[in-house]
Amino acid sequence: MTETRLPVRRALLSVSDKTGLIELGRALAAHGAELLSTGGSAKALREAGLTVKDVSEHTGFPEILDGRVKTLVPQVHGGILGRRDLPAHVAQMAEHGIAPIDLVCVNLYPFAATVASGAGDEDCIENIDIGGPAMIRAAAKNFDHVTILTDPRQYAAVIASLEQGGTVLAERRDYAASAYAHTAAYDSMISRWFAKQAGETLPPVLTLSGTRDDLLRYGENPHQKAAFYRDGSQRPGVASARQVQGKALSYNNINDTDAAFEAVAEFDEPTVVIVKHANPCGVASATTLEQAWIAALRCDPVSAFGGIVAVNRTLNGATAQRISKIFTEVIVAPDADAEAIEVLSRKKNLRLLLTDGVPDPTAEGLAFRSVAGGFLAQTRDAGRVTEADLKVVTKRAPTAQEMKDLLFAFRVAKHVKSNAVIYVRNEATVGIGAGQMSRVDSARIAARKSEDAAKEAGERAPLTTGSVAASDAFFPFADGLESVVAAGAVAVIQPGGSIRDQEVIDAADAAGIAMVFTGMRHFRH
Structure with a gap:
């Protein structure tokens, strides 16, 4: 069965991103469409030699309030929302002189780019589009009769459809879905900006959006589906x-x-x-x-x-x-x-x-994890311990080199799955124990792997001999500390805070090693 194609007799084009606008305008004009437009879009189309009718001329109502009101009028929204299959709608449109609009091409004021430029509040607010989202949502709602375009990447397919006589329902439905996603993402950006301005890191309602960059072959395992989405942030990575x-x-x-x-x-x-x-x-x-x-x-x-x-x-x-x-x-x-x-x-x-840059490990941001029925949100672990933050709790203090290695080891621990124990010597890891249910097991696994690495390098002593060790969280008992000492560590860095801290300190003193507390832990689950 041949699909019914709807020709475009009248199109409204009003875009901030003018990529592909001229090509689309020419294709529409070539197939007999009247072009309606506003501001910069109308100027660009006219400069390309196309005949364009200003929206204000079409509606008989001028742009007012510095352009804040130009399309929020019945002649625009009636032309978009009117159902061509309902005689009552057709009659009312004719009664009020409302001409049907068959295609709407709109992308929104560059709010994200304005915020990213460091502009002040007034400029950011002026770049919150009102008429654009209203037209997009109206056209998407009436996809049975109207084609809505929000992305220049859609233009080529629409131009091809025009060559065949017009768009079909399946296309218009797909464009409508993309349109609602577009306005949802736009509103999400604005919502999060307002929350940030109010100092709300975790607002009562948190909206997220992402643009699919690619469909992946599969997820963690071949039986899982997956895709990669970009969230529009500027963090290098x-x-x-x-x-x-x-x-x-x-x-x-x-x-x-x-x-x-x-x-x-x-x-x-x-x-x-x-x-x-x-x-x-x-x-x-x-x-x-x-x-x-x-x-x-x-x-x-x-x-x-x-x-x-x-x-x-x-x-x-x-x-x-x-x-x-x-x-x-x-x-x-x-x-x-x-x-x-x-x-x-x-x-x-x-x-x-x-990547053209390196991410700032101390920058603010949110991290997310899904759970059944919702998701968890937390601020990114931007914690960073310096030497000034450390408290020496043993009789022996670390040497200068040990202190350097301890700080290095604790930064590594931040990025190792808990429970984590890391051995470091001369600013290089020599043993990493990750993701164990027992901290003792993490310490032992790291030590065993250092023995394997020593054999690979042709050395007799484990690489952990004379190293320092870091634990991402406190040692709940002295046995974890004793495992680290048995591996050859001579200094330890850990958060502290256990009810048995003194027992662990005593074990360190008995072994003659140095230990410092950070007061900060780095669980990574």
């Missing part, structure tokens, strides 16, 4: 990255890459983070990225195979050459030089992502 090479990112790639890049952003010196299954398996800072890579890989070369690598400096050729020697899924960096790009181009499947 996997969402804003430019993919230089490699096959499409998977769900797990995206998740792990985000974990790696957020972790590497914690450090000021040239740093490399290697992540496997969302946990760091090697982290090191050094005077060069190449040296940092060597030290990070030494921590756990087995787990690094098939991992994600993040760096916080421009990736150079020498470092890229070393990384390319093992199978790596993704490399993410703020930038890469020509030599590094050439070296990695030989690894066709390796994804190279360049």
